[in-house]
Amino acid sequence: xxxxxxxxxxxxxxxxxxxxxxxxxxxxxxxxxxxxxxxxxxxxxxxxxxxxxxxxxxxxxxxxxxxxxxxxxxxxxxxxxxxxxxxxxxxxxxxxxxxxxxxxxxxxxxxxxxxxxxxxxxxxxxxxxxxxxxxxxxxxxxxxxxxxxxxxxxxxxxxxxxxxxxxxxxxxxxxxxxxxxxxxxxxxxxxxxxxxxxxxxxxxxxxxxxxxxxxxxxxxxxxxxxxxxxxxxxxxxxxxxxxxxxxxxxxxxxxxxxxxxxxxxxxxxxxxxxxxxxxxxxxxxxxxxxxxxxxxxxxxxxxxxxxxxxxxxxxxxxxxxxxxxxx
Amino acid sequence: xxxxxxxxxxxxxxxxxxxxxxxxxxxxxxxxxxxxxxxxxxxxxxxxxxxxxxxxxxxxxxxxxxxxxxxxxxxxxxxxxxxxxxxxxxxxxxxxxxxxxxxxxxxxxxxxxxxxxxxxxxxxxxxxxxxxxxxxxxxxxxxxxxxxxxxxxxxxxxxxxxxxxxxxxxxxxxxxxxxxxxxxxxxxxxxxxxxxxxxxxxxxxxxxxxxxxxxxxxxxxxxxxxxxxxxxxxxxxxxxxxxxxxxxxxxxxx
Numbered sequence: 001x002x003x004x005x006x007x008x009x010x011x012x013x014x015x016x017x018x019x020x021x022x023x024x025x026x027x028x029x030x031x032x033x034x035x036x037x038x039x040x041x042x043x044x045x046x047x048x049x050x051x052x053x054x055x056x057x058x059x060x061x062x063x064x065x066x067x068x069x070x071x072x073x074x075x076x077x078x079x080x081x082x083x084x085x086x087x088x089x090x091x092x093x094x095x096x097x098x099x100x101x102x103x104x105x106x107x108x109x110x111x112x113x114x115x116x117x118x119x120x121x122x123x124x125x126x127x128x129x130x131x132x133x134x135x136x137x138x139x140x141x142x143x144x145x146x147x148x149x150x151x152x153x154x155x156x157x158x159x160x161x162x163x164x165x166x167x168x169x170x171x172x173x174x175x176x177x178x179x180x181x182x183x184x185x186x187x188x189x190x191x192x193x194x195x196x197x198x199x200x201x202x203x204x205x206x207x208x209x210x211x212x213x214x215x216x217x218x219x220x221x222x223x224x225x226x227x228x229x230x231x232x233x234x235x236x237x238x239x240x241x242x243x244x245x246x247x248x249x250x251x252x253x254x255x256x257x258x259x260x261x262x263x264x265x266x267x268x269x270x271x272x273x274x275x276x277x278x279x280x281x282x283x284x285x286x287x288x289x290x291x292x293x294x295x296x297x298x299x300x301x302x303x304x305x306x307x308x309x310x311x312x313x314x315x316x317x318x319x320x321x322x323x324x325x326x327x
Numbered sequence: 328x329x330x331x332x333x334x335x336x337x338x339x340x341x342x343x344x345x346x347x348x349x350x351x352x353x354x355x356x357x358x359x360x361x362x363x364x365x366x367x368x369x370x371x372x373x374x375x376x377x378x379x380x381x382x383x384x385x386x387x388x389x390x391x392x393x394x395x396x397x398x399x400x401x402x403x404x405x406x407x408x409x410x411x412x413x414x415x416x417x418x419x420x421x422x423x424x425x426x427x428x429x430x431x432x433x434x435x436x437x438x439x440x441x442x443x444x445x446x447x448x449x450x451x452x453x454x455x456x457x458x459x460x461x462x463x464x465x466x467x468x469x470x471x472x473x474x475x476x477x478x479x480x481x482x483x484x485x486x487x488x489x490x491x492x493x494x495x496x497x498x499x500x501x502x503x504x505x506x507x508x509x510x511x512x513x514x515x516x517x518x519x520x521x522x523x524x525x526x527x528x529x530x531x532x533x534x535x536x537x538x539x540x541x542x543x544x545x546x547x548x549x550x551x552x553x554x555x556x557x558x559x560x561x562x563x564x565x566x567x568x569x570x571x572x573x574x575x576x577x578x579x580x581x
Contacts, residue, residue, distance in 0.1 A: 194444075194446070197447075198446045198449075199438075199445070200436040200445070202447075203429060203432075203433065203436050203447065204434075206422070206425060207422050207425065211419065211421070211422045211423065213419045214419045214420055214421060214422055214433075215422070215433070216384075216404060217382070217384065218408075218420075218433040218434035219403065219404050219405030219408055219434035219435075220434055221403075277423075277424050277425075278424045
């Protein structure tokens with residue numbers, strides 16, 4: 001197993017290794033035990049869950065590489081879904097609502113960034129406070145009730161609804177099972193990979209998380225980098241929220257609770273360092289696919305839904321140990 | 328300081344406090360063209376604070392900085408670098424989990440516009456950093472390797488090579504040989520001499536008076552935030568300098 005000549009030794013140096021192994025393991029397990037695992041509708045459902053968690057997680061990856069956390073993404077996700085449903089139902093064009101809601105998300109990100117980099121509150125605390133405050137606003141606003149969407153379907157069709165519905169495809173067409181969110185997820189994977197590894201900004205992100213004093217001494221404005229990342233996190237959380245609002249065409253005030261930790265788990269499973277300075281978007285892709293597949297797959301093999309969080313917890317521990325010890 | 332020509336760098340009456348601690352008190356410091364100045368003093372004398380003011384990390388509470396006769400104000404390390412002041416630190420300067428060439432160009436990345444996107448020009452940065460290291464005789468396996476795989480001496484060599492590559496006029500070395508072996512230190516001193524020969528002015532901070540006495544033209548001694556001695560090398564011996572640092576007094580030389 002420790003044979004250096006095997007390509008495995010090169011492979012396992014990759015930060016994505018743990019997540020990739022986990023992904024393949026569970027893929028085999030579910031394929032063996034779940035009779036309907038390989039159906040189009042099921043694979044599409046897993047992709048849908050992946051996209052909704054993943055669009056947010058790629059941004060969380062960027063932020064974590066720069067050395068900060070954002071626990072408020074779950075609340076930003078929910079309040080953006082809520083605002084979208086509420087304003088859209090009031091008859092405002094959904095395209096306009098979409099832009100407006102993402103601006104709100106960016107503003108919450110800005111507040112997180114200022115609290116962390118200017119005031120000096122550790123991001124864990126700043127964003128925990130923000131998470132609870134925003135969730136509180138959601139409860140006050142909704143009185144605990146769920147709301148249905150009554151607005152136009154432009155944004156839902158562009159983000160969430162199955163191509164089968166929007167393009168009126170026959171159910172035998174594989175394309176009918178795909179959703180725009182799958183395409184957006186793929187697009188964001190590419191965009192964030194390029195951003196992180198092929199731009200000046202990405203280099204500054206890695207340096208900011210890797211060694212903040214060095215980054216500053218070399219002229220990197222680390223506070224600005226982190227603040228921008230908080231804003232990107234807010235916007236992407238908002239995007240995920242609007243996608244899920246567009247899929248269910250309704251919103252409940254408890255929506256997204258626990259999502260912030262699920263995203264961090266997926267990112268860490270994907271090999272991103274908790275201390276910053278290191279991580280890949282591809283790793284996060286595998287982490288997200290793994291987590292989402294476990295969620296979808298457990299339902300498929302008829303396991304109680306409570307198993308989900310326990311198993312994700314075990315995967316998180318397992319992947320972290322692999323990442324620590326196998327390299 | 329009554330030269331016909333103004334010195335390359337002049338820092339006048341610099342004071343700086345951190346809370347209740349006064350790190351620097353009315354320090355005046357000058358650096359001439361092509362000069363190597365050794366900045367020495369005991370722990371807490373204010374050496375690092377002085378150069379951090381010069382490299383834009385701290386701003387002084389009082390005092391002024393003149394570069395080639397012109398008054399300058401650095402509000403960030405980037406400002407100082409843009410003005411041609413490069414710093415090599417003892418403990419910071421390189422990001423461990425980043426490749427050599429990315430470290431080399433950190434803060435000054437080269438880009439190439441593809442379509443409308445300015446993307447990193449990886450190949451150019453790799454080639455240039457490789458060339459710069461080769462020209463100084465610094466041998467490394469590959470510039471794409473992470474810094475964390477290198478020895479302390481290799482890291483410090485890369486820091487020094489980087490600081491001279493971008494054409495700085497003033498090079499500040501803050502205890503560059505602190506954690507290095509004898510052989511590695513010798514290598515760094517060679518690089519310093521090489522930079523001096525190419526016309527770079529150097530401020531060299533160290534605890535090792537013998538080491539700095541070898542390469543310096545002039546020695547400045549700080550003691551509790553004040554300048555207590557400013558001697559040409561030819562007017563002093565390492566033993567005398569050590570005595571000044573140890574006692575905090577200059578009497579013996581007067």
